[in-house]
Amino acid sequence: MEAPRHDDPLRVGAYSVLARLEAEAEHGSPERRFIVRGGVGDTLIARLPRPDTDPTRWAIEAEGARRLSIPGFLPVGEVGGGGAEPPWCTAPYVPALPLPAALRAHGGPLPGPVVRALGAALARTLATAHAQGVTHAGLSPAAVLLTADGPRLSCLGAVRAAAPDGEHRSGLPGLDSGSLAPEQAAGGRPRPPGDVYALGAVLAYAATGHTVPERDELPDFLREPVTACLSRDPARRPQAHQLLTHPDPAGPMPLPASVVVALAHQSAQVLAAELPVPAHRIDR
Template sequence: MERLRLDDPPQIGPYITLARLDAEGTAATVPERRLIARSADGDRTVIACLPRIGADPARWAVEAEGARRLSIPGLLPVTEAGGTAGFPWHAAQYVPALPLPAVLEAQGGPLPEAVVRSLGAALAQTLATAHAQGVTHAGLCPAAVLVSAEGPRLTCFGAVRSAAADSEQRAGLAGLDSGSLAPEQAQGGRPRPLGDVYALGAVLSYASTGHTVPERDELPASLRQLITACLARDPAMRPQAHQVLGDLTSSAPGTAPQGTVLDTAAAFPLPALVVAALARQSAQVLAAELPTLLPPGTDG
């Protein structure tokens, strides 16, 4: 749980902000602003999301409303959306969760291959379900993946799509997405499912190596061919999401099959250091006291 900054709003709709979800210094790689907030009566704690400073708030609000209407397992459910044209927001019920970059920080480096496989399988299943419904996520990157004890949840739905629609913002998208943006989308093309597969390859690379644009030899041998295929510049050379899922749920050489979201009896595998980091965040949120908001116009 990260401290609020001076430019963070003290209140988002009916919720009072408690902390940032993302660490200081990561703003350039997070497609939207995410804060932990609580209702004034203390009954509800949420992850509240706002558009990045400089983004088109109206376009972001359209994407937020679209996400609220979706019901796809593996997407963080958007339970509320509101605000004004200049200050839109949406919220999801809070569960202890860390953005994937914070997971690697807690772990002290890349994740074990078994965890990468389970993470990738869960994300691939979510994307395959979305694609079967004619939905493209269009905002997948390491920061968009929230990891909880129950598995990963995708956030930032359409955040990159909103930015890609503005030609003036396209030049900054490579930094925003840390290499996760498919080449055809970076050039202004319409977001399509195979663009999500490219981003999934970048996320798997990040989880395996600590960055999204690896040297081929850095990747785990049993994942090298799959990740390289996902990151093909030609969309026609990439597998589809359901094919990625099939590859990841098969056994790696010398290992037992890994439980995924397809196997509800299997717990999502997380390293002990990551479990400890999730427990610390949960304890901090539970112990957090609501700040006292001054009435409008009051100095101090």
């Protein structure tokens, strides 16, 4: 949780901005995320497109996400904006850290058991989405929000929002090049194998701190699956459900104590946060 910058909005729709969910856009985050509060005290996560991206395409993806109900996806409640106001959408607030922020809080890559549990949770979410005919098309380290109840995926449709099919997407703002499958970078239609490629990059990042490590940098339990996920040939990648080698674990995903402390600190900051005083108000 970071204080808003001078160029951040003071309000999103009817909500006042309390803080940024993260400092700067990291690892290809295609959207800005804020913690906001309404007049009746409800606290939400508000998401807006980056200033250098196409707001129309982003709004289409936000509306599409609102119609989905997939466990593990960050739900979209309200969609707004238009005209002079940039598009936005909201999700219920729970204390959450983007994966890069979690690594910073921990002081480096996450422990093996945490990475295992993260991989299982994300594979399960993608397998559910793919079985429903949904391609996430936006998975990257910044898209993964760690909560006490497990990871939540945001940034749905970032690849589709960045550029239409047939247009080269390499180097576009808001896309993490290390998580973007080669066929999608070349303008191909986002399909499930691209999500699997991104999953491999996310797990490599969680275990090493970067999305394209050397094979020897990966822990033993990740070398084979991550190498398969990162194959340049989509046909050689496993399907998401094939990466599920263990049943659903009992209880929430294990988190390092440092990450739990950071989540608790964020929660306390949000509870203590006061609504910003409008600039035109004069106290008497």
